[in-house]
Amino acid sequence: MTKKVFKGRVITGGEVTLEAIVSHQGVNTLATFEKSAIMRSKHVKASDQNNPDIFNKDITNKALCLPITIGSTTGGMVIQTICNMHSNPRAFLFSEPADSIGLSGIVLAKVWQNSNVICIDSLGEEFLKTVKTGDMLEIKKDGTITIL
Amino acid sequence: MIEYKMKLEPELVKILKGEEGDTKRKILETLVIYGEAFGAKRMVKITHGQGHLVTSFGTPIITPVYDCFDEIIAAGLTVKEGFTMDPRPLDHEGNVKYSLLDKIINGTAVFGKQKYYEEKLKKVGLKDSDSFSCTSYLPECGNTPKKGDILSWSESSAVNFTNSVLGARCNRNSGMIDVFGSILGYVPEFGFLLDENRKANWIIEIKTSKIPEAQLLGSAIGIKVQDGVPFVKGLDKWIGNKLDEKTISYLKDFGAATASNGAVGLYHIDGVTPEAVESGDKLIKKDAKVYVIDDAEFERVFKSYPIMWKKKDAKPKVCFIGCPHLTYYQLIDWHNRINDELNKKGLKKVTTEVVLNSAPKVLAHFKKDHPEMYEEYYEMGCKLSSICPLMYTSNPLTHSKAILTNSNKLRTYSNARYEFDSKVLDLITGGKF
Numbered sequence: 001m002t003k004k005v006f007k008g009r010v011i012t013g014g015e016v017t018l019e020a021i022v023s024h025q026g027v028n029t030l031a032t033f034e035k036s037a038i039m040r041s042k043h044v045k046a047s048d049q050n051n052p053d054i055f056n057k058d059i060t061n062k063a064l065c066l067p068i069t070i071g072s073t074t075g076g077m078v079i080q081t082i083c084n085m086h087s088n089p090r091a092f093l094f095s096e097p098a099d100s101i102g103l104s105g106i107v108l109a110k111v112w113q114n115s116n117v118i119c120i121d122s123l124g125e126e127f128l129k130t131v132k133t134g135d136m137l138e139i140k141k142d143g144t145i146t147i148l
Numbered sequence: 149m150i151e152y153k154m155k156l157e158p159e160l161v162k163i164l165k166g167e168e169g170d171t172k173r174k175i176l177e178t179l180v181i182y183g184e185a186f187g188a189k190r191m192v193k194i195t196h197g198q199g200h201l202v203t204s205f206g207t208p209i210i211t212p213v214y215d216c217f218d219e220i221i222a223a224g225l226t227v228k229e230g231f232t233m234d235p236r237p238l239d240h241e242g243n244v245k246y247s248l249l250d251k252i253i254n255g256t257a258v259f260g261k262q263k264y265y266e267e268k269l270k271k272v273g274l275k276d277s278d279s280f281s282c283t284s285y286l287p288e289c290g291n292t293p294k295k296g297d298i299l300s301w302s303e304s305s306a307v308n309f310t311n312s313v314l315g316a317r318c319n320r321n322s323g324m325i326d327v328f329g330s331i332l333g334y335v336p337e338f339g340f341l342l343d344e345n346r347k348a349n350w351i352i353e354i355k356t357s358k359i360p361e362a363q364l365l366g367s368a369i370g371i372k373v374q375d376g377v378p379f380v381k382g383l384d385k386w387i388g389n390k391l392d393e394k395t396i397s398y399l400k401d402f403g404a405a406t407a408s409n410g411a412v413g414l415y416h417i418d419g420v421t422p423e424a425v426e427s428g429d430k431l432i433k434k435d436a437k438v439y440v441i442d443d444a445e446f447e448r449v450f451k452s453y454p455i456m457w458k459k460k461d462a463k464p465k466v467c468f469i470g471c472p473h474l475t476y477y478q479l480i481d482w483h484n485r486i487n488d489e490l491n492k493k494g495l496k497k498v499t500t501e502v503v504l505n506s507a508p509k510v511l512a513h514f515k516k517d518h519p520e521m522y523e524e525y526y527e528m529g530c531k532l533s534s535i536c537p538l539m540y541t542s543n544p545l546t547h548s549k550a551i552l553t554n555s556n557k558l559r560t561y562s563n564a565r566y567e568f569d570s571k572v573l574d575l576i577t578g579g580k581f
Contacts, residue, residue, distance in 0.1 A: 011185060026374050026411060031561050037209055038258060038542055049454050050409075050560060068375055070411040071560065073202045073302040076322025077213060084212045099375055099411060100186065100339065104322035107182045111174055113212055 003146050006127045010143040011098060011119035012110050017148070018063040018090055020135040023053045024128060027066045029075035029101065032059075033082050044087050053133070063137050064089035065128060069102035079105025083115040091139055094121035095128040120145065152180050155190045160334065171223035175328045182325060183336020191334040192341065194300050196293040196316065197229030198275070199330030200284050202302035203323035204234035205539050206265035207258060214261070216324060217268040220331065227273035227330040232284035232291045234303050235473065235505070237539030238262065243531035244503055245466070250545055258543050272327065280534060281507030283400065283473040285310055288509040293318075295422055298341060300329025304413075305404035305472045305557065311414040313391065313399050315422040317341045320375075320413040340414050346423065348379035348416055348432045355442040359386035361568050362398045363556035365441065366405025368449040372439050375411035379432050384419040391420065393477035401555075404472045408557040456563035457550050461581040463500065464552035467572060468537035468564070470505030471555035479506055479514045479532075483521045485569075486528055489577045497529035499578045500552070508534045538562065552576070 031048035046054040054064075069075055079102070082088040088109075092102065098121040109115035120143045131137070131147055138146040149165050156164065164180070166173040183191065203213055237259050238244075246254065266274070275290070282303050284291040293299055295315035301307055302321045310316040319339040321329065329335040339345050350373045354360060360383070369378050387395050399417070406412035416424040416431055423431060469482060482504060490496065504525070506514070511532055515522045525532055537553065540546060541562035551564040552575060559566035567575065575581075 028408075028560065034542065034561070035544070035547075038207065039544065040209060040257075049456055049563075068411065070370075070374060071304065071408055073304045073307065073320055073326075074323045077203055077210065077324050080212045080324065081210050085209065098185070100182075100320045101322050101411070103185050104182050104325045107178055107185070108212070108322070108324055111178045111181065112216060 003148065004130050006123050006145045008093070008120040008123035008143045008145065010141070011103060011106055011121060012117060013141045013143070014116060014118040015139060015141050016090060016118065017136055017138045018061070020065050020131050020133060020137050021054060021057060021059050021062045022065045022128065022131055022133045023051055025051055025053065026068050026070035027051065027054070027064065028071035029069045029078050029105070030072040033078050036087065037078065037082055037085065040085070042087055044082065059089050060087045061090045063091040063093055063139065065093045065095070065131050067096050067128060068094060068099040073101060075101035076104035076108055080108040080113060083109035083117050084113050088117055091118035091120070093123055093145060095123050095125055097122050150177050150180065152184065154180065154184055154188055157191070160191055169223050171219045172225065175332060179325070179328055179332065179334070179336055183338055186336070186338035188336035188338040190337050192298060192337045194298050194329060194333055194335055196297035196299050197333070198291045199227050199231030199326060200291060200301040200303055200306055201231055201323065201326050202234050204280060204536065205237040205259055206262035208261050213324065214265065214268065217272060221268060221271045225331050227327065230273045230275040231327070231330055232275055232279040232281070232289060233269065234280065234282050235534055235536035235539070236280045237536055237542065239533045239535045241533070243533040244535060244540065245501060250543060253543055253545060278508035281473050282306060282536070283475070283507050283510070285314065286475060286507060286510060288476065288513045289507050298335065300326055300335050302326035304407035305400070307413055308403040308407040308415070309400055311340055312403055312416065312421050313396065320411065346377065346414060348377045349436050350376045350378040351432060351436050351438045352378045352380040353438065353440045354380065354382035355440060356446060357443055360441070360446065362401040363405040363554065364446060364450060364568070366402040367409040367556040368441055368445065369439070370406040370408065370410025370412050371449065373410060373412060375413070377414050378412065379416045379418065379424065379436070381418045383417050387420065389419045393475060395420065397475045397478050400472055400475065405556040408560045453559065453566060455565055457565055458548060459550070462550040464575055465549045466501040466503065467552040467576050468503050468505065468540070468558060469554055469572065471537045471553065471558045473510065473534070474504060474506040476510055476513055479504070479510070480518065480521065483525060485573055486530065487524065489573050490528060493577050495577055498576045500576050502530040502576050503533050503537070504530055505533050505535060505537060
């Protein structure tokens with residue numbers, strides 16, 4: 001079988017192979033992470049009932065594949081906090097250019113928490129159409145994503 | 149020093165070199181990396197110095213926020229013109245019922261660091277202890293930007309309102325990015341700060357048979373356009389062309405739903421909002437997509453909301469009205485509507501716990517001008533509070549409660565059930581599903 005390869009823009013890089021969890025709609029950061037964070041869960045179970053793609057699924061240490069983040073402007077601080085708690089998705093893989101809230105969370109986590117969270121954006125619409133929850137993704141430092 | 153591509157003023161280069169301390173360097177570094185990711189070519193001065201911050205809740209888990217504020221305080225940095233905050237998470241005035249267990253959980257796991265956090269906020273520039281509201285742009289709250297002002301604000305609904313209704317310029321900044329820009333007095337120039345990004349890439353055509361419920365209309369648009377800029381046609385037929393208190397209240401609720409159900413930071417209403425009045429169709433991009441909202445589409449969106457209550461036809465345990473916080477106009481309007489409904493049904497008091505939320509300074513204005521209405525609210529069994537209902541639902545014990553609301557924003561972030569204003573009015577006065 002031919003491996004599907006995609007290339008995006010590296011915001012924060014890294015090399016790792018991860019299981020994908022895919023949201024075809026914008027991920028509401030506060031609605032998704034708040035309940036698990038408040039409960040100090042080691043693993044985030046996505047709690048946004050308006051997002052059937054990821055609702056109730058474990059997203060910690062996975063590659064969260066999404067178009068953009070949406071919702072509350074607490075979102076960046078929420079990403080910074082879950083990175084500090086080490087319950088974050090290991091990688092945020094945006095099909096579109098990352099939005100201001102999602103991206104600020106990544107930058108805050110990197111500069112202030114020295115987090116190793118990976119963020120690659122602009123992977124294209126085809127990426128989100130192709131990748132499926134449960135796929136294994138090989139992520140390279142240059143922003144190349146291979147669906148294994 | 150990080151490598152950077154944008155053009156920086158000499159004073160900013162010094163900061164980035166660490167000549168004014170490591171904390172200030174990290175603050176600027178964060179803004180430069182953030183801005184360059186969006187193609188910002190320079191940092192620009194903010195012209196409305198008062199900030200507005202979204203992170204108003206002292207939850208123990210947000211240690212990175214406390215650590216940042218500690219560093220800022222230790223470095224002697226402040227927001228010179230001060231800042232307002234989103235609403236407090238808890239009501240200590242007895243206007244919201246908490247069980248003993250609620251109090252214990254709120255006071256420890258959920259908001260156990262509230263006082264600790266507010267002490268830090270005061271040191272960095274919190275305006276005063278009544279400066280907690282998501283509607284800080286209202287005249288009573290004293291933090292109203294003017295058209296063209298550049299801001300470093302957060303709170304999705306406030307950014308949305310100031311951009312769209314006031315014509316100010318602000319990106320959808322996250323918590324912490326907001327205070328960083330306010331401290332430095334600079335923000336990266338990208339997004340809504342630039343004319344080309346204030347143009348609409350969506351045309352919304354309103355073809356409903358009656359005035360659309362503000363928060364359902366906003367939700368439908370937010371879900372559809374996500375982070376797009378909608379230009380709404382046909383709404384002025386229902387809300388008029390004058391930005392009076394009634395229309396401002398409508399747009400506040402509409403905008404909050406576009407921002408929470410999607411990621412809308414700016415919208416234009418044909419013939420109503422300032423840039424649409426000035427430029428009309430010239431604000432619409434040539435390749436703008438079209439979304440038609442008629443009665444059937446309205447119905448479809450409303451029916452798509454999952455009902456998270458365990459018992460779908462339960463009697464509401466508590467009802468929150470005012471997310472975002474109610475305006476002065478809305479406090480009067482809701483008073484009259486509840487009063488009329490009770491009279492019509494021959495009731496003296498509402499039949500469920502009803503909490504109406506508004507900014508402390510708006511409540512003070514209302515109480516001063518209409519002391520009789522203020523008293524009557526309590527006589528009707530309603531309570532007036534300044535809390536954030538969304539934060540009320542952060543307590544896990546609330547997750548199984550049948551919470552009713554007219555706020556699509558609150559619905560989005562909690563298990564609360566959203567209903568139209570008229571249905572809410574019926575349900576809090578003995579009506580059933």
